Each structure stands twice: as structure tokens, then as C-alpha cells.
Amino acid sequence: MTVFDTPTPESNPKDAEYLAKLQDYYAEWKSIPSYASLCEVFGIASKSWVKAILDRLGKAGFIERTPDGMWIPTRQFFARPFAESSVQAGMPVSVTATQGDYFVIDEMLIDTPSLTTMIPVKGDSMIDAGIHDGDIAVVEKRNLANVGDIVVAIVDNDFTLKTLGKEGGKFILRPANSAYPVIRPHGSLEIFGVLVGLIRKYRK
Amino acid sequence: MTVFDTPTPESNPKDAEYLAKLQDYYAEWKSIPSYASLCEVFGIASKSWVKAILDRLGKAGFIERTPDGMWIPTRQFFARPFAESSVQAGMPVSVTATQGDYFVIDEMLIDTPSLTTMIPVKGDSMIDAGIHDGDIAVVEKRNLANVGDIVVAIVDNDFTLKTLGKEGGKFILRPANSAYPVIRPHGSLEIFGVLVGLIRKYRK
DNA sequence: TATGGTAGAGAACGAACGTTCTGCTGTCAA
DNA sequence: TTGACAGCAGAACGTTCGTTCTCTACCATA
Numbered sequence: 001m002t003v004f005d006t007p008t009p010e011s012n013p014k015d016a017e018y019l020a021k022l023q024d025y026y027a028e029w030k031s032i033p034s035y036a037s038l039c040e041v042f043g044i045a046s047k048s049w050v051k052a053i054l055d056r057l058g059k060a061g062f063i064e065r066t067p068d069g070m071w072i073p074t075r076q077f078f079a080r081p082f083a084e085s086s087v088q089a090g091m092p093v094s095v096t097a098t099q100g101d102y103f104v105i106d107e108m109l110i111d112t113p114s115l116t117t118m119i120p121v122k123g124d125s126m127i128d129a130g131i132h133d134g135d136i137a138v139v140e141k142r143n144l145a146n147v148g149d150i151v152v153a154i155v156d157n158d159f160t161l162k163t164l165g166k167e168g169g170k171f172i173l174r175p176a177n178s179a180y181p182v183i184r185p186h187g188s189l190e191i192f193g194v195l196v197g198l199i200r201k202y203r204k
Numbered sequence: 205m206t207v208f209d210t211p212t213p214e215s216n217p218k219d220a221e222y223l224a225k226l227q228d229y230y231a232e233w234k235s236i237p238s239y240a241s242l243c244e245v246f247g248i249a250s251k252s253w254v255k256a257i258l259d260r261l262g263k264a265g266f267i268e269r270t271p272d273g274m275w276i277p278t279r280q281f282f283a284r285p286f287a288e289s290s291v292q293a294g295m296p297v298s299v300t301a302t303q304g305d306y307f308v309i310d311e312m313l314i315d316t317p318s319l320t321t322m323i324p325v326k327g328d329s330m331i332d333a334g335i336h337d338g339d340i341a342v343v344e345k346r347n348l349a350n351v352g353d354i355v356v357a358i359v360d361n362d363f364t365l366k367t368l369g370k371e372g373g374k375f376i377l378r379p380a381n382s383a384y385p386v387i388r389p390h391g392s393l394e395i396f397g398v399l400v401g402l403i404r405k406y407r408k
Numbered sequence: 409t410a411t412g413g414t415a416g417a418g419a420a421c422g423a424a425c426g427t428t429c430t431g432c433t434g435t436c437a438a
Numbered sequence: 439t440t441g442a443c444a445g446c447a448g449a450a451c452g453t454t455c456g457t458t459c460t461c462t463a464c465c466a467t468a
Contacts, residue, residue, distance in 0.1 A: 031270075034274075034424080194406075198404035199401065200401060240455075252458080255457075255458095
């Protein structure tokens, strides 16, 4: 069953091993070191062979070079594979074995680092929207939002996470939990940002 | 209101500017280049001054050096700030203005890249656990799990996401939706991995 | 007017780096 | 049994890198 295999350079099992070592190194150090250091990482003694390996990994699309010759990782380098028809959170169904798209972790967050902030959620007023206490809300800072968006609004100088709604020409903030009341701001409504993502960590 | 400001080297506004440039560069190239290249990035002409800047950023904890002298980013380099008492997904409460912990995006995923995979969730059998159709399950591949863990199990050669339970000495798979039946595997239960994280993207 | 700190410029130098080239194994098919 | 190729080792070399050191321009303060 190879559905979940990490993408590898085709037709070269050794290179896949070197790629894994490079990925693990990068995960720890967040950079690609010199050929001399890579000799240790790969467990070989020859700088020229390191270069040959990196050239092949480059050709396979896992790394590339900056204009001044430095090796840097590509999106494919960070990819984690998808099973196309995925986990069925219902009754089990067949999983097709073709690899689909890749999901790149930094896609969501690193794109606009200066506009993105992360905020831990407290309370359960949005629980019916699948947003739990302790979840991390990924928020893009901007003051425009559409009705139906989940927004971080500033109400009475405090932050709150709610769905933006409209009622009789006025904006309102709707919780996703019937135990909580709808917020009807007196005066104008200040939007801090819009929810663009959600992250949850389960204790290991 | 400065609750959400990006962390900066204290007492040096210029360094904060250089840090931002370095962060933007890193976001694009995923590496820290040579001093000569950093001259262009920073817009200055002197390598020695670049070194002085990096030394200060290093002292401030945003970058550090590998054993062989290479500059690499630290956790703080990637940090997005937190408001300490966070978004209240209930009634708004006061947000204290002190900066708390930082959340680093790749913390959850890049740690053990060779063991981690991401799987899109289909269906709503785990909806009471806040896991929706279309969410991305972050799964650590291993075949040991504890009762109570949410696991990706292989049942009849198919993958399914359920809570691991025990009933009369036998392992069972419990959905988080009363409309779905408990799965009682005949024979042994094969665990593919354990859910360690969840990612949801909202359409922009 | 003198002083001291900040923000850089620029040269010099040895060490490290990437590149290229040649050579050496083991393996496997012809 | 030969030869071809994959998988390295190791030396040589010119370039680039990081480091250190000296010097300068520009404030602000005393």
C-alpha cells in the first residue's frame, strides 16, 4: 500500500534516501549547509558526489538555486502527500491509489507574514462551527469583511470571534452556539481581521 | 493598541527594520544568504556592518549559528505574536496587553517530516469532535495508540478516522456522530497513524 | 568647543567554499 | 572477460566568504 508514500525522485532509491536526510536536516536547522557539512549528513566523504546528488535533486524539483548559486528548498521539498479520496470520516470507502495534490504547510501562513496573526481561541461560543477552546485562529488583519465571514471584531475594546451577519441594515455578530446571545453593537462595528485558517494540536 | 505587534529587538528601531527585511527575504528564499548579498537586502554597502547587525539580531534571539558558523533562524524568528488572554469565543472579556507565548507554524509539522502526513477528511462522522468535511488531518504514522486517541485505522483495506476505544477487551472505533455506528473490527485492528493536528482553511 | 555614541564605508587576509577532473571500486549483463 | 555504468574518493584551484581593523560622517549632549 503506497498511498501515503513521500514523493521521491523517480527511478533512484538512493536519492530518495539522501532527500530524506536533507529534509530531516532542514527540519532541524532551517537551512541547507555547505557541501562539506553535507558529507557528514549524507554519510559520504566526497564533496563532488554531494554536488552530483544535489544536482539530481535539483533536476527532480526538490531544491533550486538562488541567482547567486545558493541551494534552497522548493515547495515540493516541503510537500506532504495526499491520498486522493482521503480519509473517510464516515463509513470506510475505497481509497484510490493515485497521488493527488500536495499540501504545503507554509502556503496558508507564510505568504503574507506581516498581515497574518495567530490567536488562541477561548470559550465555546463558536463550537457549532467546529471551533473549539484552545484552537489557534489564523487571522488576516484587515477591516473589510463579507457577511458570512467569521471575523475577529473589536467590541467594547475587546476581541471576539463571531460570524458577521446583517439584521435590518445593521451588522451583527452571531455566535455558533445557541447558548450565547447575538451581539448587536451600538454604533459602528470595528473589524480586526478575518478568519482564514484554523489549527488544532492534539497532545502527543 | 499594540497587542498584536510583531516582536522586535528591544531598544533598536533600525534593527527591527533590518529584521523585517530579513524575515521577508527568508519567507521568499527559505535561507539566509551571504553578507555580500545581505548588503543588497539591507540596502547598505558594508559587509562589516551587516555582520554587526546579524550579531545584534543573534543576541536578541532571532537568529543563531550552527556549529559551523552558519546563520539560521530561531523559533522566535518565525513567531507570530499572541494576545495573552486571546480571542474570547464567548462573551468579550478584557484582553491583557502583555505578550505571551509564541506560536510557530512549522512546530507541529516539520518536526518529523518523514513520519508526518496530511490527509483531507471526507464526511462528517467526526463532526462532534470538531472535525469537518474538508479539514486537513495531520497524522503521525505509527501503529501504537492509546485508548481515547483519534486514529487513522485501516479497516477492510480502507482508511477511516475514528476515536480508538475499548469494549470488553477488544478495540473498537467510535465515530463522533451519533448517526454513525461504532466499528467493531473482526480480528485485529491495524493502526495507520495518530491524529496530532488539524488544519482548516477558509476560502478567502 | 569638545566628546561620545550611532551608523556605516572600505581595505586586507586567511580560511572555507564550489567546481572540475581524474581515479577507484563493485556489479551485472553480454 | 570484458566493458560499461553506478557510486563514490580525493586532489587541485580560483573564487568567495567571514572576520578584523581603521576611518568617517552625523548627530546629540555637555
